[in-house]
Amino acid sequence: MFDIFTKSSYQALQSGKNYFAFAHKTVSSQIKNLIYPSLQPNISPLSQKLLTQLQDNMNQLLARDWEDSQAGVYPQNLLFDNSWEDFFCYYPLICLDLPNIWERIKNRRYQEFSQEISTDNYPSYYVQNFHYQTDGYLSELSANLYDLQVEILFGGSTDAMRRRILCPLKSQLTAFDYIPQEQLRVIDIACGTGRTLKLIRAALPDVSLFGIDLSPAYLRKANELLSQIPGELPQLVQGNVEELPYRDNYFHGTTCIFLFHELPAAVRQTVIEECFRVTKPGGIFIICDSIQVNDVPEMELVVKNFSETFHEPYYKHYITDNLVERLEKAGFEQIETQVHFVSKYWIAHKPSY
Secondary structure: OHHHHHHHHHHHHHHHHHHHHHHHHHHHHHHHHHHOOOOOOOOOOOOHHHHHHHHHHHHHHHHHHHHHHHOOOOOHHHHHOOOHHHHHHHHHHHHHHHHHHHHHHHOOOOOOOOOOOOOOOOOHHHOOOHHHOOOOOOOHHHHHHHHHHHHHHOOOOHHHHHHHHHHHHHHHHHHHOOOOHHHOEEEEEOOOOOHHHHHHHHHOOOOEEEEEEOOHHHHHHHHHHHOOOOOOOOEEEEOOOOOOOOOOOOEEEEEEEOOHHHOOHHHHHHHHHHHHHHEEEEEEEEEEEEOOOOOOHHHHHHHHHHHHHOOOOOHHHHOOOOHHHHHHHHOOEEEEEEEEOOEEEEEEEOOOO
């Protein structure tokens, strides 16, 4: 009886987030069209059949999320991990920032940063207003708004998509069951605000966690988030994932969430090779990112509309890029791919020598 109530509560929470995201997008779009009628994106409307398919795919994702929690992959309370304090604090700021985003779109300003932000020493591909967001990934405001922004973008399903890495990660780490959990090392590449590390900590409470990101603002946000949970504090480092500051064969597990679609093609290969270098023989590397054009044929229009709606300069190449070939070129093997809702997963193994 309790499980039925808990499941119903989870479904109600997810439905509420989905409806809220839809309402936000609808109202903000109407206001934008009223103020900036010329800013209509060059996108094709989605048919009712496709919208129904999207909802069905989301429901399948949420069903899998519930099943994994019941199977003990991660604690059930992780399904309800939502900061209402952050919501009420940051949602008004998201609304207030919308006119700045619309002005940026209108004037085609894709590399606009506040005067106090230095963009020196960052790769040119990184100095972008991805999604047209204010200050890209380089300000405290951006770091504070990011998680709520992506929750709205994905209809409240972002963490459910992130959690799909936990089952294969935990499963592969059993290959090292002769090592005490405290000596296992897992790193999240481009860890951002630390949401994925928080999920990994809940599923693997005793392993040593590491995170690396280019943004000092996002790392400060990650440190703030991760300091609130029990267990050893993950070791966070500011750095470029093209040159990971770790020795060879160091990590038993390596993860990377929503990074590759924001990288130029050549950099994707470099990052994969770096991840291969730092992952131990017998270890696992998991990528979670956007679906690609050939994954779900009926979703091709959704994928193509995304690149027209948001400033994602490397996305069009990404959606046709063969990451399996790139992973094999680096040396990974036994590469499995999965698709959940609008996210795709590459689960790659480093050979045991």
